[in-house]
Amino acid sequence: MNKEFxxxxxxxxxxxxxxxxxxxxxxxxxxxIKTYQNAQQALDAIRNNSENANQLAIILLDLQMPDMKGFExxxxxxxxxxxxxxxxxxxxxxxISSERDHIDVRRxxxxxxxxxxxxxxxxxxxxxxxxxxxxxx
Amino acid sequence: xKILYVDDEPDNxxxxxxxxxxxxxxxxxxxxxxxxxxxxxxxxxxxxxCDQRMPGKTGVEFFEEIRxxxxxxxxxxxxxxxxxxxxxxxxxxxxxxxxxxKPWAEVDIISAIDEASxxxxxxxxxxxxxxxxxxxxxxxxxxxxxxxxxxxxxxxGILGAINLARExxxxxxxxxxxxxxxxxxxxxxxxxxxxxxxxSLQRGELxxxxxxxxxxxxxxxxxxxxxxxxxHIAFNISVEQDEVFRSDxxxxxxxxxxxxxxxxxxxxxxxKGKAVDVIVKVQNNLATIYVKDxxxxxxxxxxxxxxxxxxxxxxQEVGSGFGLYNVKSALLKLNGQIEVTSVLHQGTxxxxxxxxx
Numbered sequence: 001m002n003k004e005f006x007x008x009x010x011x012x013x014x015x016x017x018x019x020x021x022x023x024x025x026x027x028x029x030x031x032x033i034k035t036y037q038n039a040q041q042a043l044d045a046i047r048n049n050s051e052n053a054n055q056l057a058i059i060l061l062d063l064q065m066p067d068m069k070g071f072e073x074x075x076x077x078x079x080x081x082x083x084x085x086x087x088x089x090x091x092x093x094x095x096i097s098s099e100r101d102h103i104d105v106r107r108x109x110x111x112x113x114x115x116x117x118x119x120x121x122x123x124x125x126x127x128x129x130x131x132x133x134x135x136x137x
Numbered sequence: 138x139k140i141l142y143v144d145d146e147p148d149n150x151x152x153x154x155x156x157x158x159x160x161x162x163x164x165x166x167x168x169x170x171x172x173x174x175x176x177x178x179x180x181x182x183x184x185x186x187c188d189q190r191m192p193g194k195t196g197v198e199f200f201e202e203i204r205x206x207x208x209x210x211x212x213x214x215x216x217x218x219x220x221x222x223x224x225x226x227x228x229x230x231x232x233x234x235x236x237x238x239k240p241w242a243e244v245d246i247i248s249a250i251d252e253a254s255x256x257x258x259x260x261x262x263x264x265x266x267x268x269x270x271x272x273x274x275x276x277x278x279x280x281x282x283x284x285x286x287x288x289x290x291x292x293x294g295i296l297g298a299i300n301l302a303r304e305x306x307x308x309x310x311x312x313x314x315x316x317x318x319x320x321x322x323x324x325x326x327x328x329x330x331x332x333x334x335x336x337s338l339q340r341g342e343l344x345x346x347x348x349x350x351x352x353x354x355x356x357x358x359x360x361x362x363x364x365x366x367x368x369h370i371a372f373n374i375s376v377e378q379d380e381v382f383r384s385d386x387x388x389x390x391x392x393x394x395x396x397x398x399x400x401x402x403x404x405x406x407x408x409k410g411k412a413v414d415v416i417v418k419v420q421n422n423l424a425t426i427y428v429k430d431x432x433x434x435x436x437x438x439x440x441x442x443x444x445x446x447x448x449x450x451x452x453q454e455v456g457s458g459f460g461l462y463n464v465k466s467a468l469l470k471l472n473g474q475i476e477v478t479s480v481l482h483q484g485t486x487x488x489x490x491x492x493x494x
Binding site: 013014015016018019020022023026064066095120121122123124 | 282285286289290291293294295296297298300301304305310313314317318320321449
């Protein structure tokens with residue numbers, strides 16, 4: 001079961017990237033993790049990467065980034081051909097100030113590539129529930 | 138005060154002008170096209186009197202047309218008592234302020250002008266207030282976003298780190314995380330300090346004292362010397378001041394500190410011979426300050442926006458989006474000016490002038 005996923009973390013904060021990476025490693029340290037503090041670089045890497053053809057990669061995406069917002073990232077991602085898109089599932093990480101916010105954010109992502117929206121900070125419990133949801137899907 | 142009078146009968150125009158010219162600046166037009174060009178040439182016309190019955194357009198039609206293109210002048214219709222339909226029309230379609238009966242008496246015209254003038258003043262003050270309010274609302278919107286990203290962001294990061302700390306055993310790993318936590322907190326602290334600067338500039342009053350730029354620059358030198366040495370950036374200073382200069386010390390320091398901090402921050406890391414120059418010259422009651430860097434430069438298309446609140450042209454470095462906005466607000470209070478010239482990959486120069494008070 002172990003090597004079924006790899007992770008791509010996109011967050012402009014160095015500390016958040018570090019914490020997310022460690023949380024994943026502490027949950028299961030056999031999963032591959034790449035971190036990007038710049039969404040454009042992540043997009044370029046996804047575009048050029050064909051190696052993990054048979055493995056699902058989970059994109060943990062921060063919504064509030066200064067250069068490219070999470071929404072813009074998803075828009076750009078949607079432009080990829082299906083053979084690329086099908087290898088990824090997006091999980092939104094966001095600062096959520098109210099329950100309304102949560103619903104608004106969820107509603108804004110019509111894309112079926114967006115698997116779930118979770119409130120920052122990421123913890124092992126939250127990661128665990130994301131993983132089990134993906135496994136059962 | 139400029140008043141426009143439109144009437145197809147030259148005699149009426151003459152009579153109107155003759156009786157009111159001593160107190161007001163009367164502009165006349167014999168038809169509506171001429172009246173429109175008067176409005177275009179004199180945007181400061183405050184009141185328009187217009188006769189209802191004219192060949193071509195009626196007064197009502199004219200008012201209906203200009204209420205969109207020239208909304209500011211107060212519209213008054215001159216009409217005979219029998220034109221009840223025209224008056225109703227004028228109120229509904231031309232949205233007039235009032236009407237004056239023809240033939241008019243001078244007292245009626247003068248009282249109409251007085252009232253119209255008060256109405257005009259109240260209206261323009263209202264639109265100025267509206268513009269200010271709109272600006273405040275826009276800033277508030279930006280603040281709402283910024284509070285979530287720049288304040289809750291670092292806080293949630295630190296909370297996440299504390300959560301994680303329960304599972305970390307390695308000291309090295311812990312140290313690395315503490316280092317990142319510290320960085321994150323410092324960023325948050327800087328953000329809050331800049332927000333405080335923003336607030337005091339918006340609301341605070343000036344406190345004028347004598348300013349010795351040698352002292353101000355010496356203090357700043359203390360702050361930046363370590364950074365300049367560790368990052369191999371030459372810091373060149375020149376201060377020429379032989380006369381007394383008076384201004385608000387806090388605002389002057391804020392301006393210099395923000396410009397210097399940017400000059401050091403946005404250096405081109407790969408470049409050799411990195412430098413920041415600050416030149417201050419006080420002459421004839423005017424301080425001219427240059428802050429020059431050999432940094433990454435600013436794209437021409439971004440230069441117009443760098444003074445906007447929360448605008449950031451570059452994301453490589455930590456920034457709050459307050460800095461240059463605060464500089465501009467401070468200069469506005471001090472009656473100063475700022476100019477910027479920048480060449481991409483070569484560097485940026487800010488030139489600031491501040492008059493002594």
